[in-house]
Amino acid sequence: MAEDKVLSIDAKKAENFSEWYIQVLIRSGFVDYSEVSGCIVYKPLAYGAWQQVVEAIDKEFKSDGIEDSCFPMLIPEKLLKKEQTHLKGFTPEVAWVTHTGDTELEERLAVRPTSETIMYASYSKWIRSWRDLPLRYNQWNSVLRWEFKHSTPFLRSREFLWNEGHSVFATSEEALKERERIISIYMKVLKEYLALPGILGKKTEYEKFAGAVETYSIEHIMPDGWSLQGPDHHYDGQNFSKAFDIKFLDKEGKQEYAFQTTYALSTREFGVMVATHSDDKGLVIPPKIAYIQVVIVPIYKKDNQEAVNAHAVKIYESIKGKFRVRFDDREGYSPGFKFNEWELKGVPLRIEIGEKDIANDSVMFTRRDTGEKQAVKISEIDGSISKIFEMMQEDLYRKADEFLRSHIHVVNTLDEFKSILKEKGGIISAPWCGNTECELKMKEEYGTKIINIPVEQPKHADKCIYCGKKAEIAANFAKSY
């Protein structure tokens, strides 16, 4: 028998989340560890899904006027040093190229941890007049951040894939207006493709991006109740334009420094997606981004293999132009083995075709997320697949959203805070005075950080739960990845 591989996971999501998470990712063949510590291999299952996400976002970006570009992966040290806050934020994690061949370089080159500094050196050359603005370039690439903490695929990887958008505007108003559009693009793709909800909010001064004036982010919740930061948008004001001398002549002929923004969505989202939707049988991938959307498994008996196969091939041919389909006619594997394997790999829909189905002019559908089975007439296959995919997308999102909502706890006193933290975890919304001191003391004492100040503020008391001083806002506290 060929059934010699380990095609199941033994850890339980509810019992041992972190072990389950690794088993789901590795045993499904979604990703694998590599020979470089902290860096993973994206196998076709993962990279194919990422290509779908890229396509979806890129389309939205382009219709908003954003253009794709590609800058060098190496950054001269002198450029990294131009903006001091940015430098402090990133240099501890930078990988340095010091030699090429046998020659030592005169100046070290950083493998990009993010591309502000190399891009803005060019922007400074290109931008002369208000006519050159807005300039809105994006990149799809990978970046390297050599963190020394324990690495976990997607959630904390030293190399990850992302988009990095870098816009330049003549006015701060335009820059701030972009934020709304970018955030709504990210929210839309998260909902309609990754089936992920999130909480939109502003980062505190302490947590904002190195070099930014304001950072807005979408925060997720993981199945273990910890939060994880999703895509973000930074309004940089004139911080970088002053450091990089990005000036333009305005309509009145006056020299002005430009206003800048940056925004990013990364493969960290795949960590949230896999953790949120998958189960003890393996991956569950939302249908629009699944690398393989449908698998067809013919069910043979000894004497009918040819007839069943011919029938199955016909169905395969009729849908393969419309969906990403695999026809699993491997010999030496039982149907049950194949079912397990494709469930482990998270293929949203399985179509079984056996002798009985042929007689009934139908096939058998099985939904990956719910396990629901349904006989479908051959003439209705296309429409039924589309309908099931729509339902699956809605169901996955609804379940994830319910989970998120049920893990946000509004409290008004420190005692409530402590008891919720101990008993329930999740995201705790509490009134906060706005001082970094309280933020850091709570971080130290309770291991929670302020993940954001949510845009949709709950009703809350007017006293900071920590210091008792006036609190005009409620902040979201959580243990965070």
Place this chain on the structure above:
Amino acid sequence: MAEDKVLSIDAKKAENFSEWYIQVLIRSGFVDYSEVSGCIVYKPLAYGAWQQVVEAIDKEFKSDGIEDSCFPMLIPEKLLKKEQTHLKGFTPEVAWVTHTGDTELEERLAVRPTSETIMYASYSKWIRSWRDLPLRYNQWNSVLRWEFKHSTPFLRSREFLWNEGHSVFATSEEALKERERIISIYMKVLKEYLALPGILGKKTEYEKFAGAVETYSIEHIMPDGWSLQGPDHHYDGQNFSKAFDIKFLDKEGKQEYAFQTTYALSTREFGVMVATHSDDKGLVIPPKIAYIQVVIVPIYKKDNQEAVNAHAVKIYESIKGKFRVRFDDREGYSPGFKFNEWELKGVPLRIEIGEKDIANDSVMFTRRDTGEKQAVKISEIDGSISKIFEMMQEDLYRKADEFLRSHIHVVNTLDEFKSILKEKGGIISAPWCGNTECELKMKEEYGTKIINIPVEQPKHADKCIYCGKKAEIAANFAKSY
């Protein structure tokens, strides 16, 4: 006036090719130099065109069963050292990461110059049985080769974009069959997208890829008569599988080393494409891959701006879902200025709309490559654009192919060789004994190398033009980039 930019090139292609080449690339805004010596910035015009090429090739690859993946950009030194020929070929050009943050790494990490070694370390883990084969993964990424020669955008860049395909087969027959399919995919995309012809042939032992058994390549000719190597396919036999221990159990239960291939097409092709098709007015980009395919320029007079604009917008709206279109309604620029700018940027088709056109229910088309003008009825715009694009594609390819054919010279003696080399240059096909000694001596004496042994062999004498010994083949000699 806003017309303050340099929007023309002054070097002539026929007189000063290398200066013209740089001016065309930089002044058009296709690419720019960066702050990292030898690395360029791909502006949207270039990167958008590359995205079209990627899409075209990726579709062909996928329908041939090739899957995309993504491996780490860094490679531990010990992996690079596993295959000695490969190591010798690449280490002189490797950029080494030696530090991260303030910490020196225990083992140096190479920024990938190519990914054989990091991929095959994984392949060795993944492949166990004949059931795991063929395994055919591709990557779209950028690689770094720190050459010390004078760098030229695309033709010799330290960082370039490419596909790198790495397949594993159970038999050498399958591996060799793949070559035909990959080469025909490359030839097809070169012809139908980049409008580029090439000469298919086998590399000599001296010129083949470091670690390969056989290298086949497509060789181009540049306007200056020098050749340039295009995409290639390497049959590696068991060289790497033995070095990386890539073994499988065959159907008889015997352990065998696998057979491997690799293949690549890079942004060097953009150098050939730009050099081949462009002219003294600027870029000429084949229509299917042009980032902007059509530009609409409304022609105002003082009193009809609103009417003309409204009309032009309608036409813009009607075609923007089918083609990549820009509507150039910038104020403060004359139509002539706009025409120059879009010609410089290589937009394949310009549509002018003025008062007279509105009266005639038509618009004015201008083809970028020939400058031909044509009035087109509004109801026929879509069809006419498609037709012009088809013609343009054919014309560009035919012209390039004629140029290539007219620069291949078949000779049978060393005297002929020398006189052709002096008077005409180009590619010289000559009988060759097959010995590296003659190959290298001719390289030293005449500055020509053997670019390949063409698959389509011309009639040739049976004596090596250099040593006079028996020659069973004719080889293509050329000065080469």
